[in-house]
Amino acid sequence: MVLKTLSHLGDLHGYGIVLHIQKASDELLSVEEGSLYPALHRMEQSGWIRSEWKVTETNREAKYYRLTAAGQKELLKAEKSFEQLVKGVRAVLRYA
Amino acid sequence: MSILRRIINSFHRSRVEQEIDRELRSHVEMRIADNLAAGMSTEEARRDALIRLGNRTVIRERATAADAELIFDTLLRETRHAARQLRRSPTFTTSALITLILGIGSNVIVFSVLNALILRPLDVPKPAGLYNVVHKSHGYDNQSYPDYLDFQRENATFSDMAAYRLQGAGLTAGDAAYKCWYYRVSGNYFDMLGVQPAHGRVFHPSDEHGPNSAPFIVLSYGFWASHFDADPRVVGTAVHVNKHPFTVIGIAPIGFHGTDVFIWPDFWMPIVDSPDDEGNGFLTNRGMHNIWILGKLKPDVSPQQATDNLNTVARELARRYPTTDDELNARLAKPGLMGDMFGGPARSFLAGVMVLAFLVLLAACANLASLFAARTADRSRELAIRLAIGSSRWHVLRQLLTEAVVISVLAGVLGTIFSSALLGALTRWQPFPEFPVHVAVSPDAKVYFVALLLSLGSGILWGLVPVRQVWATDSAQVIKTGAAGAMVFRRFSFRDLLLGVQIALCTLLVTSSFVALRGMQRSLHAPLGFQPQGVLLAQTDLHMGGHTDSSSTVLQKRMLQEAGAIPGVTAIGIINETPLGTGGSSTLVYRLGTTDFRTSNSVFGAKYFSISPAYLDAAGTHLLTGRDFTWHDDANAPKVVIVNETFAREMFGKTSALGLRFTMADKASYEIVGVAENGKYDSLTESPWAAMFFPLEQNPDSDTSLVVRSQLPAGELVPELTQVLARIDPSLPFTFHTWPDGLAFVLFPARAATGSLGVMGFLAAMLAVTGVFGMAMYSVSKRIKEFGIRVALGAQPLQLMHSALSRPLILLLSGSLAGLLLGAIASQLLGQIVYQATPRDPLVFAAVMITMTVLGFVAVCIPAQRALRIHPARLLREE
Numbered sequence: 001m002v003l004k005t006l007s008h009l010g011d012l013h014g015y016g017i018v019l020h021i022q023k024a025s026d027e028l029l030s031v032e033e034g035s036l037y038p039a040l041h042r043m044e045q046s047g048w049i050r051s052e053w054k055v056t057e058t059n060r061e062a063k064y065y066r067l068t069a070a071g072q073k074e075l076l077k078a079e080k081s082f083e084q085l086v087k088g089v090r091a092v093l094r095y096a
Numbered sequence: 097m098s099i100l101r102r103i104i105n106s107f108h109r110s111r112v113e114q115e116i117d118r119e120l121r122s123h124v125e126m127r128i129a130d131n132l133a134a135g136m137s138t139e140e141a142r143r144d145a146l147i148r149l150g151n152r153t154v155i156r157e158r159a160t161a162a163d164a165e166l167i168f169d170t171l172l173r174e175t176r177h178a179a180r181q182l183r184r185s186p187t188f189t190t191s192a193l194i195t196l197i198l199g200i201g202s203n204v205i206v207f208s209v210l211n212a213l214i215l216r217p218l219d220v221p222k223p224a225g226l227y228n229v230v231h232k233s234h235g236y237d238n239q240s241y242p243d244y245l246d247f248q249r250e251n252a253t254f255s256d257m258a259a260y261r262l263q264g265a266g267l268t269a270g271d272a273a274y275k276c277w278y279y280r281v282s283g284n285y286f287d288m289l290g291v292q293p294a295h296g297r298v299f300h301p302s303d304e305h306g307p308n309s310a311p312f313i314v315l316s317y318g319f320w321a322s323h324f325d326a327d328p329r330v331v332g333t334a335v336h337v338n339k340h341p342f343t344v345i346g347i348a349p350i351g352f353h354g355t356d357v358f359i360w361p362d363f364w365m366p367i368v369d370s371p372d373d374e375g376n377g378f379l380t381n382r383g384m385h386n387i388w389i390l391g392k393l394k395p396d397v398s399p400q401q402a403t404d405n406l407n408t409v410a411r412e413l414a415r416r417y418p419t420t421d422d423e424l425n426a427r428l429a430k431p432g433l434m435g436d437m438f439g440g441p442a443r444s445f446l447a448g449v450m451v452l453a454f455l456v457l458l459a460a461c462a463n464l465a466s467l468f469a470a471r472t473a474d475r476s477r478e479l480a481i482r483l484a485i486g487s488s489r490w491h492v493l494r495q496l497l498t499e500a501v502v503i504s505v506l507a508g509v510l511g512t513i514f515s516s517a518l519l520g521a522l523t524r525w526q527p528f529p530e531f532p533v534h535v536a537v538s539p540d541a542k543v544y545f546v547a548l549l550l551s552l553g554s555g556i557l558w559g560l561v562p563v564r565q566v567w568a569t570d571s572a573q574v575i576k577t578g579a580a581g582a583m584v585f586r587r588f589s590f591r592d593l594l595l596g597v598q599i600a601l602c603t604l605l606v607t608s609s610f611v612a613l614r615g616m617q618r619s620l621h622a623p624l625g626f627q628p629q630g631v632l633l634a635q636t637d638l639h640m641g642g643h644t645d646s647s648s649t650v651l652q653k654r655m656l657q658e659a660g661a662i663p664g665v666t667a668i669g670i671i672n673e674t675p676l677g678t679g680g681s682s683t684l685v686y687r688l689g690t691t692d693f694r695t696s697n698s699v700f701g702a703k704y705f706s707i708s709p710a711y712l713d714a715a716g717t718h719l720l721t722g723r724d725f726t727w728h729d730d731a732n733a734p735k736v737v738i739v740n741e742t743f744a745r746e747m748f749g750k751t752s753a754l755g756l757r758f759t760m761a762d763k764a765s766y767e768i769v770g771v772a773e774n775g776k777y778d779s780l781t782e783s784p785w786a787a788m789f790f791p792l793e794q795n796p797d798s799d800t801s802l803v804v805r806s807q808l809p810a811g812e813l814v815p816e817l818t819q820v821l822a823r824i825d826p827s828l829p830f831t832f833h834t835w836p837d838g839l840a841f842v843l844f845p846a847r848a849a850t851g852s853l854g855v856m857g858f859l860a861a862m863l864a865v866t867g868v869f870g871m872a873m874y875s876v877s878k879r880i881k882e883f884g885i886r887v888a889l890g891a892q893p894l895q896l897m898h899s900a901l902s903r904p905l906i907l908l909l910s911g912s913l914a915g916l917l918l919g920a921i922a923s924q925l926l927g928q929i930v931y932q933a934t935p936r937d938p939l940v941f942a943a944v945m946i947t948m949t950v951l952g953f954v955a956v957c958i959p960a961q962r963a964l965r966i967h968p969a970r971l972l973r974e975e
């Protein structure tokens with residue numbers, strides 16, 4: 001989901017990602033905002049995203065994340081497997 | 097990439113944490129700003145932001161823990177898995193371990209020696225910027241003391257320069273007398289090096305006020321501990337050096353062994369003092385090149401700038417003193433190798449051995465690589481299954497690599513432990529009892545680092561070999577057809593190439609060690625210009641008994657008379673310094689009538705000795721024409737000389753030299769009364785050069801080597817000689833050894849080369865055997881079914897042998913030939929160290945061929961037997 005957000009909106013800081021996910025899921029998925037950061041850190045270490053300190057439009061400094069090529073591929077894979085999962089669930093539900 | 101980043105992160109843990117903190121803070125600030133915009137109060141906005149974020153510490157820890165978990169967990173898991181795999185195949189593991197322990201261990205040993213003698217800076221408090229200022233031509237490295245003073249005064253690039261020289265003397269303290277080696281050093285020596293005394297004080301430039309003005313000595317810590325029971329009250333007491341009184345003013349610190357890496361002096365004395373009455377001539381004689389200069393560069397001055405500057409000074413000195421400083425020049429050398437006298441040969445020799453050791457390791461890696469590739473092929477079904485159930489190729493590869501690295505690191509640790517023990521023994525070893533030579537080669541951090549690097553490097557090198565195998569694995573195909581796969585039947589595989597390279601390397605090493613051995617054997621029987629067998633040497637310096645050069649001859653005559661009367665002594669003579677000993681001097685020779693004695697006007701430099709009548713006979717040096725000296729050739733008689741063949745030929749061509757004359761810097765005229773055979777004077781590998789012998793009475797010398805030829809064994813002769821000599825002067829310390837033993841010093845380079853090459857050659861031979869054996873065994877075991885069928889169809893044993901062993905044998909042959917060729921090239925280098933080392937020697941050639949054949953036979957013997965013992969019926973039943 002984080003990857004998806006980044007691929008849609010380009011560079012974004014952590015807070016921005018949180019806002020986007022909350023907005024996109026109509027506040028349905030409102031997790032603890034901080035739990036995003038270990039995930040971001042892990043993705044950065046795996047080389048899926050890259051980060052950079054920049055100044056926001058409100059003149060605050062924040063760490064901006066950007067999707068890398070590896071991240072793009074990972075996103076495609078994740079989407080595909082998610083689709084398969086959905087398909088599978090649908091198939092099972094149809095039989096049920 | 098990401099693994100690397102994680103490892104780096106784990107070193108910068110705090111930096112990562114700070115970064116996360118900063119990020120969380122920025123998050124909270126933005127949330128607060130939004131909350132404020134949404135109309136909350138400051139307090140409320142802050143509270144809401146913090147609650148929404150959650151526990152900050154937990155987040156930070158989870159983020160960093162992700163790193164740690166990712167690397168250490170995987171690493172630990174894979175290492176454990178690798179260890180389990182290796183335990184399951186103990187034969188492979190042990191053979192790999194032993195191969196690598198030998199390979200890495202030998203590299204660690206050679207590198208330690210290289211490190212201790214060449215790479216490590218001098219063990220002094222301030223080693224930076226220290227250089228020996230030596231003469232440009234290698235081998236004649238000494239400078240003269242007056243030139244030193246001028247260099248020191250007139251250069252612009254050194255902050256200071258000290259001078260020193262090594263001398264031997266007898267030291268008497270109370271009733272005890274010791275034969276010692278000591279340094280005569282300039283007053284600024286200790287100050288320049290930054291050496292502080294352990295007790296008392298050291299001397300300074302302010303102590304020097306002309307010749308014999310500072311009768312002080314500073315004892316080395318080791319000598320003080322072993323000869324004075326480490327008693328601090330020694331400081332301030334009087335001792336006698338060569339019967340001259342000196343005061344002990346201090347004890348040097350424990351780690352300070354002077355400014356040569358492997359010569360440790362017993363004490364230091366100001367250079368202006370002389371314990372001999374004649375020993376100060378060099379302080380004023382610009383032509384006597386017998387000191388070493390150690391200089392400390394000013395900061396920001398490059399060695400090149402300093403060399404240029406010194407040579408400018410040298411040119412000026414040559415203009416000022418054309419006779420003595422005609423060809424003066426300067427070169428900077430790394431300090432510690434006797435003013436670079438040993439620098440050149442030691443550097444090239446050690447670098448050569450290092451290359452050989454590295455080749456052994458490379459051969460070991462090639463060996464293991466083929467073993468490992470075979471093992472991977474055997475495990476191809478396991479690997480295929482792992483790939484089939486979803487393991488990534490990278491993961492499988494990493495697993496294999498971990499196995500290789502685990503073995504290599506383990507072997508590296510064991511190899512280092514084992515070589516440390518050997519190096520410890522080497523450090524305690526004193527190769528020449530009569531010289532203060534120490535080989536301090538204990539490993540340091542640099543050595544351990546290199547050992548680690550070698551282990552990791554070699555592990556990765558041979559661990560990466562199965563990459564292609566893993567990459568090419570088609571899991572479905574492998575699982576269907578079974579383990580054999582298509583690997584064995586390829587015409588020439590990568591593995592064959594590895595084995596070929598390995599055999600070539602091994603043959604190269606075996607060839608070099610044979611060449612060295614043969615050269616060594618020849619040098620023991622080379623024409624030396626004297627016959628050392630059956631000669632006992634009794635050596636002393638009469639200065640130690642307080643005698644002068646001029647009063648020496650009387651004493652020496654008595655020694656010859658009384659020792660010559662010992663029953664069993666067939667011939668006896670005296671020479672000041674034996675040829676191929678450690679001393680001996682050379683001087684320039686001029687044609688008669690020369691008036692301008694500058695270097696460029698000389699005919700050549702000649703080695704010279706002082707001998708007694710009958711010395712030539714006792715030493716076994718043949719007099720070709722003319723006469724030997726008699727005791728009538730004394731100070732009142734005309735000056736006479738015996739020269740060697742080279743001297744006669746180079747000076748006078750084909751005309752007989754007898755009765756002809758020449759002159760030297762002393763302007764006297766010397767008449768040649770005899771021509772002796774050529775000899776070796778400084779080293780076994782030198783090309784023939786001119787030498788002259790003067791009668792003792794016309795050129796007296798306190799250095800005395802009694803050359804005693806006798807049928808008696810040394811054990812019987814020594815006590816009698818001791819008794820006789822003690823009657824003449826009981827205070828003179830003599831050293832006794834047979835002449836062959838006395839040659840240990842000149843034979844040392846050749847011995848060291850032969851020893852180390854022998855070990856390398858042996859290791860290489862072992863590796864070749866295991867390599868060929870492994871390959872032959874493997875191919876037989878893979879094709880056992882095929883052989884069974886062929887036997888059943890009526891194949892003859894010879895046909896079977898042909899198909900089983902032709903490939904290893906072809907490899908052995910081609911590898912050996914390539915290695916022999918390489919060995920021939922490499923041996924050109926060996927010729928500089930080992931006397932007459934040549935690979936064109938048919939004996940060497942034959943020995944290498946025989947060795948390789950025997951090795952090959954040993955290696956394929958067992959696999960061949962196995963192929964022959966195949967019983968088709970049983971084999972087919974088993975299937």
